[in-house]
Amino acid sequence: MLSTSVNIIPVLNAKAELMDKRQQLISTAFTLFYQQGIHAVGINLILDTSGIAKKTLYHHFATKEDLLLAVLEYRDSVFRDWLASRLRQAGSGRIASLALFDALDDWFNDRVAVLQPFAGCFFINCCAEFGDVTHPVHRHCARHKADIQALLSELLQQDGMSYQQASAVAARLCLLKEGAIVQAYVCGELEAAKLAKSLAMEIVKGADIN
Amino acid sequence: MLSTSVNIIPVLNAKAELMDKRQQLISTAFTLFYQQGIHAVGINLILDTSGIAKKTLYHHFATKEDLLLAVLEYRDSVFRDWLASRLRQAGSGRIASLALFDALDDWFNDRVAVLQPFAGCFFINCCAEFGDVTHPVHRHCARHKADIQALLSELLQQDGMSYQQASAVAARLCLLKEGAIVQAYVCGELEAAKLAKSLAMEIVKGADIN
DNA sequence: TCCAGAGTAGACCGATTTGTCTACTCAAGG
DNA sequence: CCTTGAGTAGACAAATCGGTCTACTCTGGA
Numbered sequence: 001m002l003s004t005s006v007n008i009i010p011v012l013n014a015k016a017e018l019m020d021k022r023q024q025l026i027s028t029a030f031t032l033f034y035q036q037g038i039h040a041v042g043i044n045l046i047l048d049t050s051g052i053a054k055k056t057l058y059h060h061f062a063t064k065e066d067l068l069l070a071v072l073e074y075r076d077s078v079f080r081d082w083l084a085s086r087l088r089q090a091g092s093g094r095i096a097s098l099a100l101f102d103a104l105d106d107w108f109n110d111r112v113a114v115l116q117p118f119a120g121c122f123f124i125n126c127c128a129e130f131g132d133v134t135h136p137v138h139r140h141c142a143r144h145k146a147d148i149q150a151l152l153s154e155l156l157q158q159d160g161m162s163y164q165q166a167s168a169v170a171a172r173l174c175l176l177k178e179g180a181i182v183q184a185y186v187c188g189e190l191e192a193a194k195l196a197k198s199l200a201m202e203i204v205k206g207a208d209i210n
Numbered sequence: 211m212l213s214t215s216v217n218i219i220p221v222l223n224a225k226a227e228l229m230d231k232r233q234q235l236i237s238t239a240f241t242l243f244y245q246q247g248i249h250a251v252g253i254n255l256i257l258d259t260s261g262i263a264k265k266t267l268y269h270h271f272a273t274k275e276d277l278l279l280a281v282l283e284y285r286d287s288v289f290r291d292w293l294a295s296r297l298r299q300a301g302s303g304r305i306a307s308l309a310l311f312d313a314l315d316d317w318f319n320d321r322v323a324v325l326q327p328f329a330g331c332f333f334i335n336c337c338a339e340f341g342d343v344t345h346p347v348h349r350h351c352a353r354h355k356a357d358i359q360a361l362l363s364e365l366l367q368q369d370g371m372s373y374q375q376a377s378a379v380a381a382r383l384c385l386l387k388e389g390a391i392v393q394a395y396v397c398g399e400l401e402a403a404k405l406a407k408s409l410a411m412e413i414v415k416g417a418d419i420n
Numbered sequence: 421t422c423c424a425g426a427g428t429a430g431a432c433c434g435a436t437t438t439g440t441c442t443a444c445t446c447a448a449g450g
Numbered sequence: 451c452c453t454t455g456a457g458t459a460g461a462c463a464a465a466t467c468g469g470t471c472t473a474c475t476c477t478g479g480a
Contacts, residue, residue, distance in 0.1 A: 021457075037339045039249035043438060053458045054439085064438065119341050127396045128338035129247040131329050138396075145397050175405060178396075179389030186337045186348075186388075187355050195385060202412060231427075253468060263428045264469080274468065 022060045024050050030071045034122050038068060038129050065137070068126075072140045075122050076147075082114055084151060093159025094204045097152055097173060101197035104177065108184040108193055120185035124178070149174045165207060172203050232270045234260050240281045244332050248278060248339050275347070278336075282350045285332050286357075292324055294361060303369025304414045307362055307383060311407035314387065318394040318403055330395035334388070359384045375417060382413050 028050035032041045043064055047054055061067040083103060090099030106112050119125075123141035130137040149170050156166035176196040183192035238260035242251045253274055257264055271277040293313060300309030316322050329335075333351035340347040359380050366376035386406040393402035 035341055037249065037341065039247065040339065042436070044436085054460080055441085056457060058439070059456070120338065124334070124392055124396055125338035125341075128330065128335035129250065131245055131247065131335075133398055142397050145393075171405060172409060175389035175393055175402065175409070176385065177389070178392035179385035179387070182334055182388035182392060183355075183385055186334055187352050188343055192385065195381060199382060199385070199409070199413070202416075203409070206412075252466070254466080264430080265471085266427060268469070269426070 021052055021056050026070050026074050029067055030075055034119050076144050087155055097155055098200055101193045104180055105193035108190050121181045169207050173200055176200055231262055231266050235267055236280050236284050239277055240285055244329050286354050307365055308410055311403045314390055315403035318400050331391045379417050383410055386410055
């Protein structure tokens with residue numbers, strides 16, 4: 001008011017910071033939710049951590065749950081994009097599907113920066129806090145899992161596998177995937193992905209014969 | 211004070227209700243925690259639901275977390291006792307280990323009253339809310355999983371399998387178990403136990419050859 | 421008979437929760 | 451120039467949180 005606030009850095013942040021406040025909120029909220037749980041993290045902690053004003057949060061999101069849904073969408077796309085690229089790198093078909101477990105191994109052992117330090121599967125964790133299966137949050141998590149299964153199924157079909165068989169194999173691979181995640185997180189069994197991979201190899205081999 | 215409170219039912223509840231207040235609190239807390247999550251359930255809800263006074267709760271437990279630890283112990287023993295009896299019923303050895311998945315199938319589809327309506331694995335759910343792996347709650351959950359794996363391993367050793375091989379097979383079976391639980395809970399895939407069983411059969415069969 | 425332990429009901433505490441609101445700044449576009 | 455939208459800082463509200471405490475009742479055993 002009385003003193004002129006110094007105007008260093010004039011236009012530097014015009015649109016240079018593409019990451020707008022909304023995205024900052026989502027990514028800060030994700031980190032905190034993922035590490036500490038949803039109900040354990042209050043709005044004010046997200047605000048203090050991100051340095052964003054409360055009014056701004058409620059300008060972008062109607063409620064905390066609204067923010068959570070945006071966070072789920074964000075994590076969903078980050079995770080699926082990462083996994084899809086890992087599978088694409090590995091080539092095509094049933095052998096590539098084993099790359100899933102190499103990717104998991106990297107994730108569990110914190111070799112994937114974009115996924116943040118491993119703290120289990122965010123979607124499983126969310127379901128633990130939103131038990132009602134009809135709740136939007138729970139449904140979003142179920143959809144995420146289904147989408148990944150579909151991703152695998154498509155990969156297998158590209159290798160000439162029938163829709164039905166590809167679906168069946170993908171379901172088995174996903175079951176192993178979830179098992180590995182839980183073993184890694186709950187039991188601290190960081191080698192779980194390797195174990196799952198050895199089981200997966202037999203499944204894929206078995207599907208070859210048919 | 212002024213009017214004599216009527217004394218119907220004189221001694222009937224002397225020790226007839228073996229389930230003392232402490233146990234009532236634990237079992238009420240478990241039901242609420244399991245359905246709604248730990249942080250989502252307040253002390254007062256547990257009190258109102260059980261009809262027990264706040265003073266009584268803090269007479270038995272120092273803190274909410276103390277109560278939670280007692281709840282974990284309670285669920286741990288209920289679940290392990292149930293599973294052990296199911297496995298014992300099924301006979302001995304590697305074929306009996308497949309009974310694990312029949313038991314899971316009954317659990318997922320709410321055919322086991324003592325386990326309460328299926329809402330995932332309470333221990334996985336707890337870890338989702340207590341991410342710090344050094345936290346007593348998280349460690350209790352890890353121990354529960356390890357104990358069940360040991361249970362399976364012993365069963366397999368009774369069938370003449372070596373300690374090392376039994377451990378390896380048990381680890382694989384547990385990975386399938388966790389995968390099935392997640393698929394059933396998050397994705398609502400209630401047939402997941404049957405799928406896991408079909409995979410388990412190949413593991414056990416493979417172990418026969420060795 | 422009296423005392424101790426377990427119980428009840430509920431007021432109370434300070435901290436924290438989600439969410440609203442006022443008063444203000446700043447930058448871009450018509 | 452002037453409006454508008456996005457932003458800030460932070461007071462505020464109502465509810466709820468975990469936990470403490472007082473005053474009381476009841477029961478069993480010494």
